[in-house]
Amino acid sequence: IKRTISFKIIVLYLNKQSSAFFLSPPRIKDEPDEDGYYTSPKEDSKPLKRPREEDDKDKRAPEGDNKKKKQKKEEEQKWKWWEEERYPEGIKWKFLEHKGPVFAPPYEPLPENVKFYYDGKVMKLSPKAEEVATFFAKMLDHEYTTKDIFRKNFFKDWRKEMTSEEKSTITNLSKCDFTQMSQYFKAQSEARKQMSKEEKQKIKEENERLLKEYGFCIMDNHKERIANFKIEPPGLFRGRGNHPKMGMLKRRIMPEDIIINCSKDSKVPPPPPGHKWKEVRHDNKVTWLVSWTENIQGSIKYIMLNPSSRIKGEKDWQKYETARRLKKCVDKIRNQYREDWKSKEMKVRQRAVALYFIDKLALRAGNEKEEGETADTVGCCSLRVEHINLHPELDGQEYMVEFDFLGKDSIRYYNKVPVEKRVFKNLQLFMENKQPEDDLFDRLNTSILNKHLQDLMEGLTAKVFRTYNASITLQQQLKELTTPDDNIPAKILSYNRANRAVAILCNHQRAPPKTFEKSMMNLQTKIDAKKDQLADARRELKSAKADAKVRRDEKSKKTVESKKKAVQRIEEQLMKLEVQATDREENKQIALGTSKLNYLDPRISVAWCKKWGIPVEKIYNKTQREKFAWAIDMAEDDYEF
Numbered sequence: 001i002k003r004t005i006s007f008k009i010i011v012l013y014l015n016k017q018s019s020a021f022f023l024s025p026p027r028i029k030d031e032p033d034e035d036g037y038y039t040s041p042k043e044d045s046k047p048l049k050r051p052r053e054e055d056d057k058d059k060r061a062p063e064g065d066n067k068k069k070k071q072k073k074e075e076e077q078k079w080k081w082w083e084e085e086r087y088p089e090g091i092k093w094k095f096l097e098h099k100g101p102v103f104a105p106p107y108e109p110l111p112e113n114v115k116f117y118y119d120g121k122v123m124k125l126s127p128k129a130e131e132v133a134t135f136f137a138k139m140l141d142h143e144y145t146t147k148d149i150f151r152k153n154f155f156k157d158w159r160k161e162m163t164s165e166e167k168s169t170i171t172n173l174s175k176c177d178f179t180q181m182s183q184y185f186k187a188q189s190e191a192r193k194q195m196s197k198e199e200k201q202k203i204k205e206e207n208e209r210l211l212k213e214y215g216f217c218i219m220d221n222h223k224e225r226i227a228n229f230k231i232e233p234p235g236l237f238r239g240r241g242n243h244p245k246m247g248m249l250k251r252r253i254m255p256e257d258i259i260i261n262c263s264k265d266s267k268v269p270p271p272p273p274g275h276k277w278k279e280v281r282h283d284n285k286v287t288w289l290v291s292w293t294e295n296i297q298g299s300i301k302y303i304m305l306n307p308s309s310r311i312k313g314e315k316d317w318q319k320y321e322t323a324r325r326l327k328k329c330v331d332k333i334r335n336q337y338r339e340d341w342k343s344k345e346m347k348v349r350q351r352a353v354a355l356y357f358i359d360k361l362a363l364r365a366g367n368e369k370e371e372g373e374t375a376d377t378v379g380c381c382s383l384r385v386e387h388i389n390l391h392p393e394l395d396g397q398e399y400m401v402e403f404d405f406l407g408k409d410s411i412r413y414y415n416k417v418p419v420e421k422r423v424f425k426n427l428q429l430f431m432e433n434k435q436p437e438d439d440l441f442d443r444l445n446t447s448i449l450n451k452h453l454q455d456l457m458e459g460l461t462a463k464v465f466r467t468y469n470a471s472i473t474l475q476q477q478l479k480e481l482t483t484p485d486d487n488i489p490a491k492i493l494s495y496n497r498a499n500r501a502v503a504i505l506c507n508h509q510r511a512p513p514k515t516f517e518k519s520m521m522n523l524q525t526k527i528d529a530k531k532d533q534l535a536d537a538r539r540e541l542k543s544a545k546a547d548a549k550v551r552r553d554e555k556s557k558k559t560v561e562s563k564k565k566a567v568q569r570i571e572e573q574l575m576k577l578e579v580q581a582t583d584r585e586e587n588k589q590i591a592l593g594t595s596k597l598n599y600l601d602p603r604i605s606v607a608w609c610k611k612w613g614i615p616v617e618k619i620y621n622k623t624q625r626e627k628f629a630w631a632i633d634m635a636e637d638d639y640e641f
Contacts, residue, residue, distance in 0.1 A: 079222045081310035082317070082630040092287050092311060096262050098217035098226065100269030101290050101303055102210060104233035104252065107131045114184045117177035118170055128161040132249060135236045137181030144238060144246065153247030154236060161249070217289060217305070218266075225306035226289065231258075237296045241410030248296050257292045287311045308626035317630060320601040322459045323467040324641060330468065333456050334359065341422045347443035351452060353426050354380050354441055358462045361417065362469065362506040364408060365446050365462040377406045380462075381446045386436035390427055391416075399424040470502045470599035471641045477501045478608050487572075489579045492618055495608065502595045516584075523581050530574045537567045597624070602631035607639035 087094075109130065115122050116133060125133060136145065136154055144150045155173045162170065170176065195203075214229040234252040237245055255275035262268060264282045271277050278292075290303035305311050326333075337359075340352030357363045357380050366379020378387065387405040394400035397418045407413040419427075430440055453460040477498035482491060541563040548556035596605075602620075606628070609616050616625060616632055625632060 078629060079224075079310060080633065081222075081313065082634060086314075090285050093219050093284050094263070095221065095266065096217060096219050096284070096289070097266035098262060098269060098289050099214045099229075100260060100271070101258065102214050102230045103255070103272065104231055110134070110181065110184065115180050117180075119172075119175040120177075123169065126163050126166060129158065129163070129166055131234070132158045132161045133176075133178065134181055134185070135234070135249075137178040138185050139236065140178055140182040144236075147246065149242070149244060150236075150247035153245060154249070157247075157249035219305075219310070222310070224309045227304050227306045229303060231292075232301075239410070241406070241412070243410050245296055251295045253292055253294075259291045261286065261289055261291070306626075307623075308629065312627070313630045316602075316627075319467060320471070320603070320641075323464055323471060323601070326457060326460065326464055326468045327472065327641070329457055336456075338422075341426055347448075349426055350430060350441040350444045351449060353423055353430070354444055354449060355452075356419075356423055359465050359469070360419075361403075361415070362466045363462070365449055377408060377410055379407070379446070381441055381444050381449055383440040384436065385431050385434045385438050385440055388427065388431075388440065390424065390431070392424075401427065466506060467599050467601075470506055470595050471601040471604060473502050473505055474498050474595075474600050475604050475641050478604070482608070482612065484612075487575075488614060488618070489576045491612055491614055493579050493582065495605070495614075495619060496592065499592050499596060499600070502600065503592055506595055506599065520581070520584065523577065523584065527574065527577045527581060530570065530577055534567070534570045534574055537563065537570050541567050597627075601641050602628035603635035603639045604641050606631050606635040607637050610635070611637035 107127065109127060116125055116130070117123065136158070139145050151173055159167055159170070210229075215226050216223050217226055218224075231253045232250070235250050237243075237248045237250050239246045255271040256278055258271075258277050259279045259281060260269060260277050261281045261283055263284065268280055288302040288304050291300055293300050307313075333355075337352040337355045340348050341356075343349050343352070354365075358365060363380040366381040378384065383405065387403065389402040389404075391400040391402060392398065394402075394416065399419050399421055401417055401419050401424070403413060403415045403417070405413055427440075430442075434442075450461070453462070478495065481494040481498055483494070486494065541560070544556070544560045544563045548560050605619050606616060608614070609619060620628060
């Protein structure tokens with residue numbers, strides 16, 4: 001698909017697909033996992049080179065005196081790290097002090113009146129077995145508990161927590177009755193919803209106390225927010241897609257599992273009474289504060305700084321600067337892999353076709369299977385013959401390739417795309433005399449590809465291609481779709497359409513929300529009511545004009561002007577609702593958040609806002625504005641990716 005393709009063509013292409021295709025939003029190693037923690041992030045290896053756009057100009061539009069004063073105060077307090085010199089290579093901080101993590105509360109046994117039944121008889125469980133049973137009971141109405149693999153894994157791990165007597169009795173999960181437990185937790189949930197204002201305020205104050213004490217650290221004389229300072233509680237692993245380990249027991253994390261990282265001259269956080277830390281480190285070449293190893297997949301989890309922190313901001317900045325460097329040599333790289341399609345060496349041809357897919361379809365290189373994972377997940381380099389079908393002609397287009405495989409986290413990737421003729425012919429060649437279970441790229445692996453990418457450009461990875469293609473597409477689409485005469489709601493619709501073009505390009509699909517039809521009906525009801533209101537306002541205006549012709553006095557003129565303004569106001573409100581409906585309908589099966597937060601250079605969006613007088617708040621919420629504070633401050637209206 002050409003980079004310059006218009007949004008309309010992309011939408012037409014999407015509509016031609018015979019069935020929906022889904023791709024899990026990419027889970028990036030420097031982004032939190034499903035529990036809000038960071039898993040095995042790679043540390044930055046090089047300091048940033050500062051771009052030229054460094055004028056300190058505040059172009060934010062005033063929104064009332066009080067809000068303006070508050071905003072100005074916040075900006076004065078904000079650490080503008082992007083205006084300071086970078087640390088020497090590899091150094092992340094010079095001073096780091098924090099209070100350590102907050103552990104999950106201990107298990108509270110169920111009341112005596114809440115019974116567990118096995119084979120129709122009441123059975124009193126030991127505390128450990130009862131706690132694990134409650135994890136299953138809380139999920140009783142969820143489809144997870146109907147899945148064979150979930151039930152099998154849960155029962156196996158549950159039995160490990162039982163006494164020998166319980167093991168000999170409880171031998172069949174189907175004979176277990178968790179109904180009373182489930183009802184108890186539902187009642188608790190309902191009670192929380194019915195809490196008084198005073199009770200809710202008490203909980204809020206306790207959360208604020210914890211945040212104040214544990215949610216911040218001191219890094220190089222600046223107070224920085226911590227992303228997630230609470231250790232995940234024990235529970236049942238869910239995973240994503242059809243993960244083979246779903247249902248397994250996530251064990252309680254203890255202080256003895258925890259590694260603390262802080263500076264030597266800081267106050268080391270004390271462990272809970274009666275416990276000790278596994279280890280205390282003073283490593284300023286890494287960015288994490290706390291780490292531990294979880295038991296399901298043996299991966300290391302981290303507590304790190306909030307996305308708005310200097311360390312995270314610098315990482316983002318460097319990521320987009322790397323993608324901008326790719327812009328300078330991408331044409332050369334594309335010309336090279338096109339030439340390589342004709343190579344006499346099969347391994348060179350395969351590498352070139354794989355790189356084409358990574359470039360055009362944002363496929364992962366592969367080799368991301370977690371240790372011990374048995375699911376049949378693949379990436380570009382590990383595709384098998386059975387994962388693609390070749391169609392000389394399909395849906396009115398020539399040289400179509402149909403992909404169908406399980407990607408990262410066991411999420412199905414299904415897509416039908418047109419490719420260049422020589423790519424199609426090469427794929428036919430790669431598939432000759434092979435069985436369905438044979439490798440498509442049998443002369444290629446991720447190590448070979450990654451080395452080749454590094455040879456092409458320092459720091460080049462499959463993700464850099466996604467970042468580059470996403471950002472350049474957004475910039476092109478914004479130029480094409482933005483109409484100067486449009487009002488703010490219409491311009492925002494253009495922005496979202498440009499963002500959707502990126503999501504389609506990166507195959508960031510989602511299933512329509514379950515509440516979609518209902519929400520659209522509610523919105524249509526509002527539109528119909530607004531139309532009726534507009535019709536009434538126009539009749540009143542017409543009547544006022546007729547009355548003014550007869551009376552010809554100043555009071556009648558003022559009435560006419562007032563009615564005109566009312567009509568204009570209602571027309572604007574109606575247009576806003578109709579734009580919202582259009583936006584929501586077009587966004588039904590597209591996930592915009594992944595690209596906006598991870599693949600789109602925020603300076604493109606900020607520059608667009610400044611150029612067209614759009615408040616940045618309309619594009620980024622408060623959390624996102626904090627994450628991209630560096631871009632909001634640096635980017636001018638003429639910024640080019």
